[in-house]
Amino acid sequence: xxxxxxxxxxxxxxxxxxxxxxxxxxxxxxxxxxxxxxxxxxxxxxxxxx
Amino acid sequence: xxxxxxxxxxxxxxxxxxxxxxxxxxxxxxxxxxxxxxxxxxxxxxxxxxxxxxxxxxxxxxxxxxxxxxxxxxxxxxxxxxxxxxxxxxxxxxxxxxxxxxxxxxxxxxxxxxxxxxxxxxxxxxxxxxxxxxxxxxxxxxxxxxxxxxxxxxxxxxxxxxxxxxxxxxxxxxxxxxxxxxxxxxxxxxxxxxxxxxxxxxxxxxxxxxxxxxxxxxxxxxxxxxxxxxxxxxxxxxxxxxxxxxxxxxxxxxxxxxxxxxxxxxxxxxxxxx
Numbered sequence: 597x598x599x600x601x602x603x604x605x606x607x608x609x610x611x612x613x614x615x616x617x618x619x620x621x622x623x624x625x626x627x628x629x630x631x632x633x634x635x636x637x638x639x640x641x642x643x644x645x646x
Numbered sequence: 647x648x649x650x651x652x653x654x655x656x657x658x659x660x661x662x663x664x665x666x667x668x669x670x671x672x673x674x675x676x677x678x679x680x681x682x683x684x685x686x687x688x689x690x691x692x693x694x695x696x697x698x699x700x701x702x703x704x705x706x707x708x709x710x711x712x713x714x715x716x717x718x719x720x721x722x723x724x725x726x727x728x729x730x731x732x733x734x735x736x737x738x739x740x741x742x743x744x745x746x747x748x749x750x751x752x753x754x755x756x757x758x759x760x761x762x763x764x765x766x767x768x769x770x771x772x773x774x775x776x777x778x779x780x781x782x783x784x785x786x787x788x789x790x791x792x793x794x795x796x797x798x799x800x801x802x803x804x805x806x807x808x809x810x811x812x813x814x815x816x817x818x819x820x821x822x823x824x825x826x827x828x829x830x831x832x833x834x835x836x837x838x839x840x841x842x843x844x845x846x847x848x849x850x851x852x853x854x855x856x857x858x859x860x861x862x863x864x865x866x867x868x869x870x871x872x873x874x875x876x877x878x879x880x881x882x883x884x885x886x887x888x889x890x891x892x893x894x895x896x897x898x899x900x901x902x903x904x905x906x907x908x909x910x911x912x913x914x915x916x917x918x919x920x
Contacts, residue, residue, distance in 0.1 A: 641793050
């Protein structure tokens with residue numbers, strides 16, 4: 597706890613590292629493919645048709 | 647500062663929506679850049695969009711059969727939240743730019759906030775929890791889950807996705823029905839309200855702002871307040887479009903890091919952290 601209190605300025609770095617970790621886990625689970633598949637088709641719900 | 651911010655907003659909007667072929671032919675970009683989420687709320691069905699919308703991507707993962715933690719999108723949230731935080735809202739988001747421009751129109755007496763702001767400001771968390779998360783997991787259209795936020799609320803999707811696509815694609819236009827007019831109505835209300843109130847969608851409804859706001863206390867981009875030098879003239883509060891006082895600016899989830907407080911401070915005791 598003291599580490600985080602004394603190093604408030606570095607908490608963004610912990611966030612970045614956590615982000616990279618989550619991105620890695622997402623990549624392993626194939627979630628980027630899900631995102632891409634959705635993003636390259638016209639989203640009928642988004643445009644108010646589906 | 648204002649001109650610089652406007653220039654960056656315009657450049658970023660053009661860069662992330664620069665697929666001109668899509669606008670001309672009523673189609674969308676289908677390349678590999680769409681594996682990546684852009685930081686701002688930017689509908690991936692905008693004909694010009696070259697990246698994915700983080701909120702749309704979150705719902706796409708939650709819409710999959712069976713529950714899975716959307717690690718990839720949470721990763722993007724942590725990256726963008728920890729580095730720029732809500733600076734994204736103030737300097738990059740295309741829909742924020744639209745609201746900024748509308749608020750410059752010199753009609754109506756301008757307001758920074760709606761009445762009952764202290765309650766309404768939690769609306770974006772409700773939208774995030776109920777529409778984006780729960781809605782995408784539990785609302786069904788037929789046998790498929792639906793991206794509830796995109797489908798029922800997102801005005802950015804209507805403005806940047808639906809209108810250009812329906813304008814250029816007659817086949818899609820013929821299918822527009824009640825849902826489209828519901829979304830068009832929401833868009834019009836928000837756009838008209840934006841002329842009077844500063845960024846009503848960002849302040850009260852945007853789920854992405856709710857996410858980035860959580861990172862505001864510790865993101866890399868910070869506005870630092872030198873309390874000992876402050877003369878409490880409140881020029882910063884007057885200049886702040888979100889109506890935040892200097893002690894709130896550095897920590898509030900509502901601060902969009904527009905920098906107008908820093909530009910207005912006569913003592914120069916507010917500044918982007920070096």
